[in-house]
Amino acid sequence: MIGVMGAGAFGTALAVSLARLGEVVALWAHDADHVAEMNAARENAKRLPGVALADNIRPTADIPDAGPLILAVPMQRLRGVLETHADALKGRLLIAACKGIDLATHLGPVETIAQVIPGAQPAILTGPSFAADIARGLPTALTLACGDAVLGERLQQALTTPNIRIYRTTDTHGAELGGALKNVIAIAAGAAIGKGMGDSARAALMTRGFAEIRRLAQARGAQPETLMGLSGFGDLVLTCTSDLSRNYRFGLALGRGEAFDSDTTVEGVATARAVTEWAGELGIDMPICSAVAALCAGKFSVAEALQSLLSRPLKEE
Ligand SMILES: NC(=O)C1=CN([C@@H]2O[C@H](COP(=O)(O)OP(=O)(O)OC[C@H]3O[C@@H](n4cnc5c(N)ncnc54)[C@H](O)[C@@H]3O)[C@@H](O)[C@H]2O)C=CC1
Numbered sequence: 029m030i031g032v033m034g035a036g037a038f039g040t041a042l043a044v045s046l047a048r049l050g051e052v053v054a055l056w057a058h059d060a061d062h063v064a065e066m067n068a069a070r071e072n073a074k075r076l077p078g079v080a081l082a083d084n085i086r087p088t089a090d091i092p093d094a095g096p097l098i099l100a101v102p103m104q105r106l107r108g109v110l111e112t113h114a115d116a117l118k119g120r121l122l123i124a125a126c127k128g129i130d131l132a133t134h135l136g137p138v139e140t141i142a143q144v145i146p147g148a149q150p151a152i153l154t155g156p157s158f159a160a161d162i163a164r165g166l167p168t169a170l171t172l173a174c175g176d177a178v179l180g181e182r183l184q185q186a187l188t189t190p191n192i193r194i195y196r197t198t199d200t201h202g203a204e205l206g207g208a209l210k211n212v213i214a215i216a217a218g219a220a221i222g223k224g225m226g227d228s229a230r231a232a233l234m235t236r237g238f239a240e241i242r243r244l245a246q247a248r249g250a251q252p253e254t255l256m257g258l259s260g261f262g263d264l265v266l267t268c269t270s271d272l273s274r275n276y277r278f279g280l281a282l283g284r285g286e287a288f289d290s291d292t293t294v295e296g297v298a299t300a301r302a303v304t305e306w307a308g309e310l311g312i313d314m315p316i317c318s319a320v321a322a323l324c325a326g327k328f329s330v331a332e333a334l335q336s337l338l339s340r341p342l343k344e345e
């Protein structure tokens with residue numbers, strides 16, 4: 029049995045793909061009404077409409093008491109979910125599937141699990157993949173990072189499905205920071221396109237944004253190869269170039285001066301703020317992330333954000 033905690037688009041898509049292995053997959057949601065709806069309709073109409081839930085997917089409000097658990101809740105909710113259910117989660121194999129940095133602690137998902145749950149064995153599954161693609165059975169490749177190499181290999185085997193190919197690493201810092209920070213750069217890329225600045229500006233933001241990601245992640249001990257891989261470069265490319273990305277679409281709306289649905293999960297907003305505070309404490313220069321944080325907080329217009337970047341002193345690449 030595999031458990032997925034968080035019945036959003038991504039948790040549901042992972043459950044759908046894992047169910048193709050034939051195992052029972054428990055899909056846990058915190059809202060009992062949502063569980064009842066999914067059981068009645070055999071679909072998650074709220075977050076992943078149009079995708080049938082196979083018979084071996086069990087929507088439930090009870091955390092399964094055995095087997096690995098994938099945590100697919102939004103990053104700013106992760107700590108609360110862990111604290112609320114700490115007794116049920118202690119000593120368990122917990123695989124984060126969220127992307128972001130906690131605003132209150134400036135920790136990523138793996139670090140948060142390790143801090144809150146005593147004896148937990150934390151890992152992260154991350155990389156370029158939209159829930160809709162995974163649920164439709166389209167091919168994807170992800171990174172599984174686990175500090176314990178033996179456990180990581182076990183998880184790589186257990187979570188590989190007919191349409192999810194998994195590469196493994198022990199570099200949890202690199203995997204969690206690449207996945208968190210690409211969302212911030214995607215907001216910048218969307219804003220540039222939305223404002224009509226063109227594809228060249230987007231390429232510049234992606235490249236210089238990647239330099240920021242590397243700078244911060246390596247200061248935290250991440251390995252450059254991880255950042256060059258699926259969880260870093262791969263996910264940066266996907267998220268900055270696809271209309272399926274909510275972070276990118278949020279940026280597009282900012283650039284166009286349009287409203288954006290506040291019920292949509294846009295992880296890059298809180299992460300931009302968290303990373304700006306954190307990088308400031310560490311003395312690391314993160315100009316694009318800082319400009320995105322100011323833009324999201326309404327302190328800058330898109331034009332002012334661009335000006336803040338272009339007016340910086342000239343330097344070596
Ligand atoms: N949607 C996608 O294509 C992908 C999403 N992710 C990551 O997965 C994480 C979750 O995103 P989505 O599933 O897309 O979000 P979503 O917006 O589709 O769903 C979020 C879910 O979290 C649940 N939730 C909110 N607060 C909760 C709480 N306190 N306790 C338990 N559940 C709670 C909501 O009920 C909702 O079902 C994010 O960190 C995102 O970056 C990663 C890869 C792809």
Ligand SMILES: O=C(CO)COP(=O)(O)O
Pocket residue numbers: 127155156157158211214263266267272273274275276293294295
């Ligand atoms: O992480 C994702 C793709 O890998 C999903 O991106 P969004 O959260 O921007 O939709």
